[in-house]
Amino acid sequence: MKQKEFHNLLSVDEAKKRFYSNIFKNPKGTEKINIDDSIGRILSTDITAKQDVPPFARSQRDGYAVIASDTFQADEENPVKLKLMSENISAGNSPKTPLKKACALRIATGAPIPRGANAVVIVEYCNESKGFIEVQSGVHPNENIMHAGEDVMQGEVVFRQGMRMTSCDLGVLAAIGVTQVDVFSTPKVAVISTGNELTPPGNRLTGAKIYDVNSAMIVGACKEYGAKAEFLGIAKDNEKEIETLLKKALKYDAVIISGGTSAGAGDLCYRVVDEMLTPGILVHGVAVKPGKPVVLAAHKKKPVVVLPGFPTSCIVMFNLFVKSVILSMCGKKEDTSSKIKAKCAVRYSSYEGRHEFVLSNIVKSKDTYYAYPVPKTSGAVTSFSSADGYIEVPEDIDYIEKDEDVDIVLLSDEVTVPDIVFIGSQCMGSDAALTILSKKSYLSRVINVGSTGGILACQRGEADICGTHLIDAKSGVYNIGFMDKELMLIRGYRRKQGIMFRKGCQHKTLGDFLRDNKLRLINRNTGSGTRVLFDMLLEDLKYKSDRKNIKGYDVESKSHNAVACAIASKKADWGIGICSAAKMYNLEFIDLRDEEYDFCIPKSRFKKESVREFISVLKSDEFKKSIEALVGFVVSDDIGEVIYG
Amino acid sequence: MKQKEFHNLLSVDEAKKRFYSNIFKNPKGTEKINIDDSIGRILSTDITAKQDVPPFARSQRDGYAVIASDTFQADEENPVKLKLMSENISAGNSPKTPLKKACALRIATGAPIPRGANAVVIVEYCNESKGFIEVQSGVHPNENIMHAGEDVMQGEVVFRQGMRMTSCDLGVLAAIGVTQVDVFSTPKVAVISTGNELTPPGNRLTGAKIYDVNSAMIVGACKEYGAKAEFLGIAKDNEKEIETLLKKALKYDAVIISGGTSAGAGDLCYRVVDEMLTPGILVHGVAVKPGKPVVLAAHKKKPVVVLPGFPTSCIVMFNLFVKSVILSMCGKKEDTSSKIKAKCAVRYSSYEGRHEFVLSNIVKSKDTYYAYPVPKTSGAVTSFSSADGYIEVPEDIDYIEKDEDVDIVLLSDEVTVPDIVFIGSQCMGSDAALTILSKKSYLSRVINVGSTGGILACQRGEADICGTHLIDAKSGVYNIGFMDKELMLIRGYRRKQGIMFRKGCQHKTLGDFLRDNKLRLINRNTGSGTRVLFDMLLEDLKYKSDRKNIKGYDVESKSHNAVACAIASKKADWGIGICSAAKMYNLEFIDLRDEEYDFCIPKSRFKKESVREFISVLKSDEFKKSIEALVGFVVSDDIGEVIYG
Known part of the structure; x- marks a missing residue:
């Protein structure tokens, strides 16, 4: 079978022009x-x-309706005396008696001005007694009156x-x-997913299947921008199924298909689209990254789009080509508030000659937003879940300088910038602190990359706080040796690290596990404190040269929970992690070492309100109690105190 | 009856503290x-x-599954030849055959990596023929593979x-x-309006009644921020009705009442609230403008608020005290995106010693937002409909300097800044141009203040475009004499101005109307081109000194349509305006003068995209046709050309 390739990649502008000039973007009714x-x-x-x-001239204040000229002489020294007529004009009631010369009528805010009156003296400037009022301040005609139709x-x-x-x-x-x-009227969008590998979420995954991610996301995004979107189902990779769903979809105002756009052997989607539609495919392939294989088509002026199957490419291409169509069909225009001005926090090198969309996190520091490109591949769902938006890098730009001004196009109108960015080592203790903080309405974003990555993120200003438990192999001291002059260290708590494994295994030492060839390890990611500890222990045991022989040494997971979960579900047999994770998954635990889990904070963030609140949470009784409730955790006496910097 | 006054006005901070510490703001479930x-x-x-x-190791690209070490030697000069095994691994299917040494298996994006393989060579780097592939570029282990759980x-x-x-x-x-x-879960808010004067919109207004404005606005704002809000009805100003509705309202999670907070005689609301609730009223009166009489109360930790009856005060106090409660009950936090940084476009003097909330328009110029305070009284609904938000001016600040940085708190998350601000003389011709522009998705905001006010707004940079028809009494030339060096004038069209009146009247000249004492005039607002023309004509007729004797001379309306409408509905008998408005309301028309209606634009806005688009609309055939369809309008030959500046 011949592989179809993308020979004629259009630029974004060319693609938009060709697409938009062949579809009807206006509201349907x-x-x-x-x-x-x-x-x-x-x-x-x-x-x-x-x-x-208002429908009639009304009083704007509580007071007395008067003839302005009766009051011209009034001041505090020489109040003017007016006879108080008996009617009280209240809001909602039409005045019955016209105002007479040298008289006043009590009137409330919102009440109609009686015939004869042309001003209102407010109650604060009058004394009322025995059928008269004394006016202490004159009013001009129309004062405190709003006229009909004004x-x-x-x-x-x-x-x-x-x-x-x-x-x-x-x-x-x-x-x-x-x-x-x-x-x-609200446009109706039909959404179709294609691919033999797709299973609807909620069903059980079997064999080589994965869940259909794009339809939920596309339906959600259409709704967010004002359309009604309906998911018509998953078509297998065969012409008949795609045809059937597409025929149904063409009754809607717009059609969005996902998947089926790569040049792979099983991808028939674009062929069916081209055959069924008039004029058919307008654009197949755009010179962008990610999202190159996007297909833009039309059927009798109706927009039909085939978005790439990879979720990141899918959502970026949705934003680039579909969002403005949806908004326009709703009668809306592209909202400027969906862009945020930011500074690029790091130097970013772009792919040569490709119009690139760089997914980025936004971090707010004082009044400035900083954009941090997300280092993920286009296959990852976490790359757009942790991203707030994207920076557009035109093809003739090779790199973005650190601190260069960039526009971030938000991926959703619902994006909110977190108050605290916590990057570092995953821990149930820090989780508990962030949970207490979230109850105080401080929103946090947690990125588990391990201690080393967290400290780097603090040095780059990417994180507000990093949870760390890095041991210095020579001194045996935790964390302090890894600080520099831009960082501070706040005392946290102690945790028990050890070996986790399923019940039934009789091994007693790390050596027992290493020597047992039948057992499979699940390792932690490079740079995590646990991995550093494990490698240090291996060195002590002279395992340095042959650690690659440990079965599973190369399989890395990102958290204690993930390690425990992998062992409990028999994907692996043993691993290193904290005691509480082992207990949560009902695993056995052999103690290896007590470690210090502390919090590193960039000095520049120390005064940030949410960071100060985090530190006061650390010192709170509520937090100390939740730490002591975790198996193998001990609160340090000086928790919350600065121990470095 | 004794008038209750506000003796103990709290500051905003004190009021918030007292209110928030006595209510339960968290989500209900x-x-x-x-x-x-x-x-x-x-x-x-x-x-x-x-x-x-992913649930299994999968290929990230279309290509061939291989053993990485088989390809290490490959480059374009020396391709490595691998035997192609017969199975095609497609997405969704589990591989059946394990990969053998020196072999390759065709694999599609998303398909599971077969046993034995540890890398994928992408299709672009391979040539396939006769059961073999030639690999032109080596791959390292794990290349183009995403591992399970990665x-x-x-x-x-x-x-x-x-x-x-x-x-x-x-x-x-x-x-x-x-x-x-x-x-x-979504909090449920009960909304009540109070006041004898209120009628629900949709019913006919009678006597001294006005429509209930606040309930629609409060219900809408609650929904906008995430709550379910239900309007329970209008209570008349009597204890029984307020009590009945309040009892019903206390079954909800929060209660918002509007009206009934002034010190007027008929206002019982705060007394009922204080009697029925435990602990009752926490704050009665805050040192702010507008909104002073706001009442903050609690019933067993449930928030109960009585907002002022004046719509502007009501919506500002909602934003100040209620919005954060609603958000918090939804589990949300106050959104920073509901604030915009702007520069105050004019010097603004604040009320002495009052914490003031200044309703303002936002105008965008390049990347900067400018705030223009809205000069309206708190009784006006148009003051907040034309406002985007408010500037907060603390009580110790006497004025805001021109170009001073201010925060604008948006009145709604749905606020969009218009592309064109059109301030000046109302005209069906300019309306038609803006309608064509709105079809091109340019949003305009139109403020009808007459020609003079529009030119001033252009000079202050408040308007992008002003429609003007001002005659210079001496020269008889329109518009040009009112320009300055910062302004340009674009040629528009000619309109017939004249006298409008109901059929049946036999008068033939302006003198006839002026001499007829039985007839009532409806005048135009000071500064409008029509008013300037009328006053000039009066002067010609020697009416200068006694124009105040013209019945209705002091009653001003803001547009041609409003004048015509007032005459048609017999509120007045005659007025001055353009021919097309007279025809629309089926009135008689006596021609007085042909006038020039042109467009004034600040030079600084001339290059703005939306302004350029407006000018190209003026020159378009579509616009010319719509002008010619209006009775008494004539397109000028040089329409759209610069005639000054």
Whole structure:
């Protein structure tokens, strides 16, 4: 079978031009809805007031309706005395008696101005007694009166077609008595996934199957931007199934298919699309990374898009080509608030000659956002879950300088920048601290990369806090030796590290496990404190040269829990980790060493409010209690104190 | 009756402290929902992966599974030849045959790596023929392979409590097979309006009634921030009705009442609230402007708030005291994106000794936002409909300097900054241009203040475009004489101005109308081109000194339509305006003068994309046709050309 390749990669601009000029992007129609349901929707007609606001001249304050000229002489020394007429004009009641010369009528805020009156003296400037008031300050004509139609006049256009409704606007509509509005109707998008390997989440995975990730994400993104999206199902890689679903999908206003766009042997999707549609495929392949194999097509002006199967490529291409179509079909325009201005926190080298979209985290420091490119491959779902958005790097740009200004296109309108970025060694203790912090409404982002990676992240300013338990092999001292002058170290707690394994195994020492060829290890990732400890212990046991022979030594996992879980589910037989993880998975545990788990903080972050709150959590009784509840954890006396820097 | 006054006004901080320490702000509970419905919701538990992602080692590319060491010698000059085994491993299928030494197996992206293989050579680096492949580039072990759990490992915490779900996150959940999540449940808020004067929108207004504005706005704002809000109805100003609704409301998680907080005679609301609740009112009156009479109360830790009846005060106090409670009850935290950094575009003097919230428009110029305080009274609904947010001015600040940096708190998450701010004279012609522009997805904000106000707004940089028809009384020339060196003038069109009146009146000249004492005029606002023309005509007729005797001279309306509408509905008998407005309302029209309606643009905005687009709309055939369709409009030959500046 011949492999199809992408010979004619278009630039992003060319691709957009070819796609957008062949589809109908405008709203499909309009609908009448109650104003209660209209927030975020777009008006399809101008709204003209059929009603004056206010409908009559009304008092703006509590006080007395008067004839202004009666009060002109009044001041505190020489108050003017006016006869108080008997009627009280309250809001909601029409005045019955006209105001007479040299008289006053009690009037409340919002009440209609009686005939004869042309001003209101506020209550604070009057003394009332025995049927008279003394006015201590003169008023000019119209003072404290709002005239009929002064706010909105009948016939005025209050809102214009294309406006996006907010809750405040509902107030204006209510004021002119409007209860329903015409808005652009919601476009209906059909979503299809293709691929023999896909199983719907919720079903059990078997064999070579994986869960269908893209449909949930695409349906969610369509909804987020205002469309109704319906998932029509998964088509296997055969023409018949794709055809059947596509036929159904073409009844919708737009079609988004994912998967089936690579040049692989099983990928028929683009052929079916090209055969079934008129004019068919407009763009097949764009000179971008990630997302090169994207397909942009049209059927009688209806947009049909085949997004790449890799989730990262899928979501980036959605944002690049589909989002503006969805917004436009809703009558909306691309929102500028979906971009954030940031500084690139590290120097970033781009792929040569490729228009690149670099997924990035956003970290806020004072009033500036910093972008940290996410170092992940396009197959990873975690690369976009930990990313807030992407930086666009045009093909003629080779690199972004450190601190260069960049625009981050947010992947979702719901993105919120965390208050604390915690990068380092995974620990149930630090998890507990962050949980207490989250109850105080401090949002944290946790990236488990091990102690070494966490300290590097602090040095680069990427992390606010790093949890670390790195032993210095020579001195046996934890953590302090790895600090530098930009970092501080805060005392944490002690944890028991040891060997985890399933019940039934009779080994007693590390040597027993290493000598048993039948057993398979699950190792920790390079740079984690546990891995450093393990390698140090191997060296002590003279295992340095032949550690590659340890079965499973190359299989790395990123956390204590993951190690325990792998052993409990028999994917491996033993591993190194903390006692509490072993207990959680009902494993046996042989004690190897007590270690110090401390917190490294960049000096520049020490005064940050959320960081100070984290430290005060460390010192709190609530946290100490939750640490002592963990098996093998001991609170240090000086927890929360600065021990370095 | 004694008037109650506010003797002990608290500061905002004191009020917040007293209120928040006496209420329970946390979420009321949790619920399990489908991930499709979870966007924008807040996770109430951590989510741990029960599934490795990927679940097996898989190929990242289309190519050939190989043993890496078989390829080490390969380069373009010396390709390595490997025997191609017969099986094609496609995504979704488990490999049946293990890979043999010096062999290769065809493998697709996403397919499981066969036993024996430890790398994938991509298809682009291989030539396939006659049962063999030639590898032109060596691969190292694990190249193009993603190992089981490399992305997410079973046991890993993927999301943490407190996280706000985005569409991308749905992809991660799908990847680990999760279809439902636990989120904080949605708080239920009861909304009540009070006041004898209130009528629900949709009903007919009678007598001294006005529409209830606040309930629609409060219900909308609660929904916008994540709560369910239910409007329980309008209570008249009597204890019984307020009591009945409040009793019902106390079954909800929070209660928001509006109106009934002034010191007026009819306002019982705060007394009922204080009597019925435990502990009752915590704060009555805060030293702010607007919003002073706000009441903050609690019933057994449940928040109960009485917001002022004036809509502007109501929405500002909602933002100040209620919004964070709603967000917090949803498990959310105050969003930093609801603030925009801007420069104050004009010097603003604050009220002495009052903590002030200054409603402001936001105008974007290049990358900077400028805030323009909205000059409106607190009774006006248009003051917050045209405002995007407010600037907070603490009580010890007397003024904000021009160009001083300020934070604008947005009144709604849905706020979008318009592309074009059009301030000036209302005209159906400019309306038509903006409608064409809105179809091209340029959002405009139109503020009708008349020609003079529009030119001033251009000089202050507040407007992008001003529509103007100002005649210079001496020369008789329109518009040009009012320009300065910072402004440009673009040619528009000609309109017929004249007298509008209802059919049946036999008057023929302006003098006839002025002499008829039975007729009532509706005038235009000071500074509008029509008003300038009218006053000029009066002067010609020697009406200068006694124009105050013209019945209705002091009643001003803001647009041609409003004038026509007032005459058609018999609120007035005659007025000055353009012919097309008269025809729209089926009125008679006597021609007075042809005038020039042109467009003034600040030079600094001339290159702005949306402004250029506006000018190209002026020159378009579509626009010319829509102008010619208006009665009494004539397109100028040089429409769209610069005639000054």
